[in-house]
Amino acid sequence: MGVRQSEDEVFSQVEKFVHKLLPNSLQLRMFNGQFVYQVPIGDFNAQKLFTEIEGNKKNLYITDWGISQCSLEDVFTRICELS
Numbered sequence: 001m002g003v004r005q006s007e008d009e010v011f012s013q014v015e016k017f018v019h020k021l022l023p024n025s026l027q028l029r030m031f032n033g034q035f036v037y038q039v040p041i042g043d044f045n046a047q048k049l050f051t052e053i054e055g056n057k058k059n060l061y062i063t064d065w066g067i068s069q070c071s072l073e074d075v076f077t078r079i080c081e082l083s
Contacts, residue, residue: 010060011033015030017052024042026038053065
């Protein structure tokens with residue numbers, strides 16, 4: 001998820017929004033207005049996610065967002081980071 005405002009208050013609002021929408025999500029990184037979260041598959045409701053993010057893009061200054069499934073490389077990188 002990309003945010004065009006680089007203010008701590010906006011970042012905090014985005015983090016609260018994601019935590020409310022996906023309470024079991026794990027923020028993997030946040031750099032330069034780009035947020036990356038890991039979401040357990042059991043918590044994923046595509047319709048709700050799309051509706052909520054699209055409905056809040058303007059308030060939260062969201063410029064772009066996307067979803068993807070982890071690749072084998074992502075899993076390997078994550079394991080190496082934890083070691």
